[in-house]
Amino acid sequence: MFQEPNFLWVFAGSALLAISASRVGVFVFLQNKSLSGDVISHSLLPGMVIGYLLSGEKNFWLLFMGGFITGYFAQILTEKIIKISFLKADVAMAVVLTMFYGLGVVLLTVAEKLPYGNQAGLSAFLLGKAAALTNLDVGMYAVLTALILAFVKWSEKALITVSFDSTYAKAIGLPVGRINTLLTSLLTGAVVMGVQAVGVVLISALIILPALGSRLISASIRQMTSYAMAISLLMSAGGTVISYIYPKMPTGPIIVVVGGMLLIVLYLFRKKTNEKYE
Amino acid sequence: MNDALNITNLTAGYLGRPVIFDLCFTVPQGVICGVIGPNGSGKSTLLKSIMGLIHPMQGTIQVLGHSIDQVRSKIAYVPQRESVDWNFPVSVYDVALMGRYAPDNIFKRLKNSDKEATLKALEKVHLLEYKDKPIGQLSGGQQQRVFIARALAREAELYIMDEPFAGVDSVTESAILKLLKEMKQEKKTVVIVHHDLQTAFDYFDYFVMINRKLIFSGQKKEALQPQYLFETYGGGLPALDRIRTAGNAREEIAKS
Numbered sequence: 001m002f003q004e005p006n007f008l009w010v011f012a013g014s015a016l017l018a019i020s021a022s023r024v025g026v027f028v029f030l031q032n033k034s035l036s037g038d039v040i041s042h043s044l045l046p047g048m049v050i051g052y053l054l055s056g057e058k059n060f061w062l063l064f065m066g067g068f069i070t071g072y073f074a075q076i077l078t079e080k081i082i083k084i085s086f087l088k089a090d091v092a093m094a095v096v097l098t099m100f101y102g103l104g105v106v107l108l109t110v111a112e113k114l115p116y117g118n119q120a121g122l123s124a125f126l127l128g129k130a131a132a133l134t135n136l137d138v139g140m141y142a143v144l145t146a147l148i149l150a151f152v153k154w155s156e157k158a159l160i161t162v163s164f165d166s167t168y169a170k171a172i173g174l175p176v177g178r179i180n181t182l183l184t185s186l187l188t189g190a191v192v193m194g195v196q197a198v199g200v201v202l203i204s205a206l207i208i209l210p211a212l213g214s215r216l217i218s219a220s221i222r223q224m225t226s227y228a229m230a231i232s233l234l235m236s237a238g239g240t241v242i243s244y245i246y247p248k249m250p251t252g253p254i255i256v257v258v259g260g261m262l263l264i265v266l267y268l269f270r271k272k273t274n275e276k277y278e
Numbered sequence: 279m280n281d282a283l284n285i286t287n288l289t290a291g292y293l294g295r296p297v298i299f300d301l302c303f304t305v306p307q308g309v310i311c312g313v314i315g316p317n318g319s320g321k322s323t324l325l326k327s328i329m330g331l332i333h334p335m336q337g338t339i340q341v342l343g344h345s346i347d348q349v350r351s352k353i354a355y356v357p358q359r360e361s362v363d364w365n366f367p368v369s370v371y372d373v374a375l376m377g378r379y380a381p382d383n384i385f386k387r388l389k390n391s392d393k394e395a396t397l398k399a400l401e402k403v404h405l406l407e408y409k410d411k412p413i414g415q416l417s418g419g420q421q422q423r424v425f426i427a428r429a430l431a432r433e434a435e436l437y438i439m440d441e442p443f444a445g446v447d448s449v450t451e452s453a454i455l456k457l458l459k460e461m462k463q464e465k466k467t468v469v470i471v472h473h474d475l476q477t478a479f480d481y482f483d484y485f486v487m488i489n490r491k492l493i494f495s496g497q498k499k500e501a502l503q504p505q506y507l508f509e510t511y512g513g514g515l516p517a518l519d520r521i522r523t524a525g526n527a528r529e530e531i532a533k534s
Contacts (some may be wrong), residue, residue: 030367035485049499154385155385156385157384158385160368160476161376164366164373165355165361165362166364167361168357170329170330170356171350172355172379172380172381173347173350173380174384175381215367215456216368219367219369219412219414220367221367221372223367224367
């Protein structure tokens with residue numbers, strides 16, 4: 001199995017994806033924005049299809065840019081709606097998410113009817129196709145993962161301060177708006193990168209499951225970050241190995257199911273943080 | 279020397295509705311100033327305006343003689359304890375260290391002097407031995423002291439605190455009072471929002487009394503007039519009734 005190049009590419013690709021998603025996911029989780037991943041993943045669909053229609057082929061960076069633009073725009077739109085209207089966050093998210101996703105499915109149907117559309121396997125966006133990851137994809141994933149990790153490291157103090165106490169962050173003059181923009185961009189980057197592997201619906205599991213699982217057993221952000229990465233690596237290893245042994249099993253969904261089972265185990269071994277001292 | 283605060287014609291509020299109207303007052307440097315008033319009197323709105331967290335609808339605010347953005351490094355702000363999630367996975371030290379953060383070092387490595395100042399601040403609030411504890415494991419009073427340590431770590435000139443005495447134990451209360459005395463000796467200025475009238479006159483030596491408008495600002499000896507307390511609290515407090523009765527009795531004795 002480990003000599004099989006295809007298996008290795010799939011494993012490397014999903015591991016890189018898991019690392020980026022979980023690193024960003026810790027902060028998304030701590031800011032109580034866990035559903036933002038869903039908003040972005042559904043809303044990137046029209047952008048990706050437009051990127052495809054413009055190029056006429058599945059060019060990774062064009063699809064990435066297209067998806068990034070509509071996904072990011074949808075998230076900003078949701079935040080604006082929550083801020084200026086009487087709508088609650090869940091309603092605003094549901095409205096934006098379904099509108100963008102609906103538009104995406106319409107465009108996708110159009111694109112697939114085009115003469116060159118069918119072979120491109122555009123429907124992989126919906127459910128993902130991790131087993132089809134190639135050495136080219138893995139190269140792009142490595143570049144994106146390195147970028148995401150570098151940005152998070154660079155802004156980590158700011159992200160922690162804003163997530164913990166944004167009023168204080170404003171009071172000491174930190175550029176809170178720009179720091180949040182950075183986090184949204186990193187989240188969008190991780191989501192768009194992962195969609196081709198695990199699909200629109202499941203990508204947010206890679207963002208949130210590792211963060212939640214690590215939160216159950218850790219007391220500091222440093223611990224949480226390393227546990228989240230470990231959990232996400234276990235998920236991707238479990239998923240790729242199982243779907244290799246049973247070739248009919250889809251890799252992406254198996255990764256998420258493994259994550260869910262890990263979560264149950266971690267819940268049983270969770271840390272009791274309620275005891276007070278003094 | 280510039281006033282710590284110089285506020286002229288300040289009107290501020292939320293969503294176009296003013297909460298405080300036309301406030302004019304100054305707070306000199308080196309005082310421990312209590313901002314007092316009943317619930318809903320606009321104390322927090324005033325603090326948020328001073329910190330530039332909301333924009334005034336009208337009027338000007340000078341902090342240490344400048345606009346707030348020019349002097350943020352000299353100001354330490356202590357928000358209300360309930361304003362954050364205390365289950366957030368950070369340690370006591372992590373929070374206190376945030377006192378050293380500023381726009382020019384947030385994306386860089388911190389210096390050793392930052393770490394030393396943080397440890398010194400934790401020692402002052404008796405939390406040094408708890409420095410690696412997650413903040414979720416602290417009592418309410420200890421949490422308040424973490425916030426104060428974060429402000430002390432800043433080594434600021436002006437400290438602005440929103441209800442630091444709210445719901446704290448007596449250990450914390452006396453620790454904060456001792457710190458206030460030290461800060462006064464070091465000629466620092468402290469502005470504290472406080473709603474408990476019973477204790478206000480023990481804690482502070484300078485007063486700003488508001489009830490959506492300015493009622494009084496000045497030294498403690500002038501602040502102790504019943505008329506100001508009536509205007510501030512609208513005569514709805516039993517303590518005020520006692521002062522009023524005592525005042526009437528004194529007048530009657532004087533007449534007879």
